[in-house]
Amino acid sequence: MKFSVQKIIIDALGKGVKAALGSDVExxxxxxxxxxxxxxxxxxxxxxxxxxxxxxxNPRALAEKIVAALELDGICQQPExxxxxxxxxxxxxxxxxxxxxxxxxVDSAKKFDRLGIEPTEKPEKVAVDMSxxxxxxxxxxxxxxxxxxxxxxxxxxxxxxxEVERVNHVGDWGTQFGMLLAHLRSTQxxxxxxxxxxxxxxxxxFYVEAKKHFDEDEEFATLARKTVVDLQGGDSETxxxxxxxxxxxxxxxxxxxxxLGITEIVxxxxxxxxEYLPKIVEELTEKGMVEKSEGADCIFLDGFVSRDGTRLPxxxxxxxxxxxxxxTDLAAARYRIKEYGxxxxxxxxxxxxxxxxxxxxxxxxxxxxxxxxxKLEHLAFGSMLGADGKPFKTREGGTVKLKDLLAEAVAxxxxxxxxxxxxxxxQLSSDQIEEIAQTVGxxxxxxxxxxxxxxxxxxxxxxxxxxxxxxxxxxxLYAYARIRSIGRKAGVDYAELPADAPxxxxxxxEVALAKTILRFPELIDQISRELRPSALTEYLFELSKAFSRxxxxxxxxxVIDAEPESVRLSRLRLxxxxxxxxRTGLYLLGIExxxxx
RNA sequence: GUCCCCGUAGCUCAAUUGGAUAGAGCGUCGGCCUCCGAAGCCGAAGGUUGUGGGUUCGAAUCUCGCCGGGGACGCCA
Numbered sequence: 001m002k003f004s005v006q007k008i009i010i011d012a013l014g015k016g017v018k019a020a021l022g023s024d025v026e027x028x029x030x031x032x033x034x035x036x037x038x039x040x041x042x043x044x045x046x047x048x049x050x051x052x053x054x055x056x057x058n059p060r061a062l063a064e065k066i067v068a069a070l071e072l073d074g075i076c077q078q079p080e081x082x083x084x085x086x087x088x089x090x091x092x093x094x095x096x097x098x099x100x101x102x103x104x105x106v107d108s109a110k111k112f113d114r115l116g117i118e119p120t121e122k123p124e125k126v127a128v129d130m131s132x133x134x135x136x137x138x139x140x141x142x143x144x145x146x147x148x149x150x151x152x153x154x155x156x157x158x159x160x161x162x163e164v165e166r167v168n169h170v171g172d173w174g175t176q177f178g179m180l181l182a183h184l185r186s187t188q189x190x191x192x193x194x195x196x197x198x199x200x201x202x203x204x205x206f207y208v209e210a211k212k213h214f215d216e217d218e219e220f221a222t223l224a225r226k227t228v229v230d231l232q233g234g235d236s237e238t239x240x241x242x243x244x245x246x247x248x249x250x251x252x253x254x255x256x257x258x259x260l261g262i263t264e265i266v267x268x269x270x271x272x273x274x275e276y277l278p279k280i281v282e283e284l285t286e287k288g289m290v291e292k293s294e295g296a297d298c299i300f301l302d303g304f305v306s307r308d309g310t311r312l313p314x315x316x317x318x319x320x321x322x323x324x325x326x327x328t329d330l331a332a333a334r335y336r337i338k339e340y341g342x343x344x345x346x347x348x349x350x351x352x353x354x355x356x357x358x359x360x361x362x363x364x365x366x367x368x369x370x371x372x373x374x375k376l377e378h379l380a381f382g383s384m385l386g387a388d389g390k391p392f393k394t395r396e397g398g399t400v401k402l403k404d405l406l407a408e409a410v411a412x413x414x415x416x417x418x419x420x421x422x423x424x425x426x427q428l429s430s431d432q433i434e435e436i437a438q439t440v441g442x443x444x445x446x447x448x449x450x451x452x453x454x455x456x457x458x459x460x461x462x463x464x465x466x467x468x469x470x471x472x473x474x475x476x477l478y479a480y481a482r483i484r485s486i487g488r489k490a491g492v493d494y495a496e497l498p499a500d501a502p503x504x505x506x507x508x509x510e511v512a513l514a515k516t517i518l519r520f521p522e523l524i525d526q527i528s529r530e531l532r533p534s535a536l537t538e539y540l541f542e543l544s545k546a547f548s549r550x551x552x553x554x555x556x557x558x559v560i561d562a563e564p565e566s567v568r569l570s571r572l573r574l575x576x577x578x579x580x581x582x583r584t585g586l587y588l589l590g591i592e593x594x595x596x597x
Numbered sequence: 598g599u600c601c602c603c604g605u606a607g608c609u610c611a612a613u614u615g616g617a618u619a620g621a622g623c624g625u626c627g628g629c630c631u632c633c634g635a636a637g638c639c640g641a642a643g644g645u646u647g648u649g650g651g652u653u654c655g656a657a658u659c660u661c662g663c664c665g666g667g668g669a670c671g672c673c674a
Contacts, residue, residue: 033613036620046616049654059654083617084654134674171674270674296672306599306670318672325674354601355669382602383667420636452610456603457667463623464609468636470622471610478636485634526613538611541621545638552638553630560633597636 004521005099006032009043009089012072017047019069021062025051034519041080041088042515048085059085093505096514097570100503103577106495112159113584115577117521119161120528124343124375126164127336128154131257131265132349134171135249136180138204139256139402141392141460142350145381148446149454150348151262151590152533153379159588160528165266165340169332170253172246172269176207178228181241182220183210185227195244203249204401256402259442261590273331277323280331281316289366295319301362314359329360330367337369344375346531351380351455379531382457384449392460406442412466413441416474417597428596436597440466440474443591447473450589451537471541476586479544481597483579486551487572490560494576501569507557513550513574516543520581533589540585547578 014027031047048066052059063085070079077090103116130150133139139147154164183206184191184198191198200206214221230238250267257265281297284290290297297317304312316327336342347357357378364376386392394400414437421428428436448465451472452458468474487494505514523539526532550556559575562568583593 030614033616035617036612037617040617044616046655049616053654086617174674294671298671308599310599312600313671315671320672322672324672328674351602352668353674356674358601380602389666416636424634456610459609461609467623472622474636475622478634482634482637489633523613530614532613534611535613538613538621545621548637549639551633553632553635554638555629556633556638558633562633 004525005091005518006034006043006522008075009072012070012075013045013047013066013087016066016070017051020065021051021055035088038512040082040086041090043089043091045087045089046085048087052085063087091515091518093511096511096518097503097505099518100505100514100574100577105499106580112587113580114159115520115580115584117159117524124162125341126154126157126162126344126346127167127340127342128157128164128346128348129167129169129332130154130348131253131262132169132171133253135246135253135269136171136174136176136203137207138202139253141384141400141402141405144402144405144445145384145449146348146350147257147260147262148449148590149379149381149533151260152446152450152536152588153346153348153531154264155588155590156524156528156531156533156536159584160524162344162528165336165342166262166264167332167336168253168265168267168269170246170250170267170269172249173271173274175228177242177245178226178231179210179214179224180207180245181231181238182224182227183213184241184245186213186220186223192241195241196247198244198248200245200248203252204399252403256406259406260446261592268332270325270328273328273335276331276335277327280327280334281323284316284330284363284367287367289363290316299359299363299366301359301366303362304359312359314363326356326360326363329356330363333360333364334367334369337364337374343373344377346377346379348379348381351382354378354380377531379454381454382452385457385459387459387461389459406445409445409462409466410437410441412462413437413444413474416440416466416468432596436594439592439594440477440597443473443477443586446590447476447537450533453534454532471537473591476540476544476582476591477594477597479547480579480582480586480593481595482551483547483575483582484595486559486575487579490572492572494572494579497569497573497576501573502566503570503573504567505570505574509546509550509552509556510571510574513543513546513578516546517574517577517581520585536585536588540582543578543581543585547575550574 010029010032013032017025017027028047032043032045035041035044048059048063052062055062060081063081067079067081067087072079072089075092075095077092080088082088106113128150131143131147133143150166154166157164214224227238231242246269257263281290284299285297289299291300293313296315296319298313298315300311300313306312314326315324316330317323333345336345349357361376361378384392392400414433417433417436417440421433444465465472466474468478505511519539523535527535551559557571559568559571562571586593
């Protein structure tokens, strides 16, 4: 699979169109799409319709001209013209078999099972801004989507061949830290001696206590305010305590990242940019972008004007001289462009900040820090809602800690697995059940999140995400484990199957499975551009269904006891490749597979 | 007040960014295990895509209005 089938079709059609209509015709790749209904074929060309209009010709006649000029021998069956002028293409079974044949064995030296998919020829450096919790508190459900989507998007980009830096833009600065550090000093003076190893069991509780202290004790409040001044003034002792606090808070974050399979994230908090902030304002002022307005330094950007003419400001320096998040975001963007050398900045941040990012991007463009090729993307995602459609909260109305949510997912998964185990003959050990519960529970949460389209809100529903049926992690993990089990049952090691054993597809369900596999490369190409994990979950679900039909007792084909041996080998190789695509696809969602469940 | 997002089967969600007869899962009804993992497969019923116009060969998708829900709009981040 050194190529995507779609690209081959696009090339052939491109040539055909130029041969039929002249080389000055501009060919649009979007004219070639997979058919949504297999009865039409595998790929459709719908360009005849648009071209016919431009050339004032009959679309069907035009389609016939194009078909006559097509060279698809050995790739497709005879093209068909349908409806108002669609050209339908159906891949030849021999071609499908040959493509699968070219998929190389797993190269264990590589980070991914590439399945023969080449990395992009134009690798980019991408900074993915993700997760970014506030270190003053525990991570909560509000950070789930950014963390999970950010990781998936990062893996997809890496697989496509890009260099990715996952940036954890944590909130480690601000007035609240004065209160927290003062509280730490007054309640745990002994901890200050070994601040490096500070331990705070529950940051949330600590925050609440500190806030209470602040509200009820005027003397303490004064102390807290002084601590803010000390911190911002660079008082070394205060800085040490602050560092210790942040370090401990980050340990809490990384316990969650580890559970979620996130290992390469770079913690670069807001404080990192403090020294750059005055320079940013200075630089942008020199560029004439900054205006004084009501005592504050603001940037007014083209297009950010309400109908009555009021200009909408992007404030980068408050009237008291302090900086705010816009300044920090500008500094961070500049750093990512200038120091890291990013070609693409991706922000995995909730939809409510759409307006902020629109302005930020406009300001970055205007700053001239990068040329027009710089890609700026706000991957805006919707909120997680409770079953009642309202913001997701605990029964008491409080914020749900991410740690608790994940623990509950594992607990619920464990119950389901134990129940299923009780009905089986072969029993798994309790260690195995625990491992399966961990994987299933955490995967279910991730998969459910990623299977929704980014932009819209979704309802968090335990039953739907842990269901064994439908487009869920348990179903996908089961499908994978089942295929692996088939190999064991057949007494073969998939990795040892002879690479030169031909793959032949004949049975309808065999062909359908094979063609679904062949769509994987074009999907990678698509999602690495669009950054849409839900397109991947959708595909993996289809692949699993295609396999289940292929392997169905009644309607499917025989595999383990298929005859002759050449057919058995061919089908076992098909099983192997299916499992590899599933494993790779799930990996790109941040999900590890199980050999058995 | 200005702007942004959403509204699709009883429920939860899709729809390859303007393509053909709008698809899945759950739930309901019905079929398939002496047969490779039934956590599976096959089928039926279920829709005026909130609503009314417009654009065109073609609209859930683009556009304008209305209805309903959510959100953002200068010194929090």
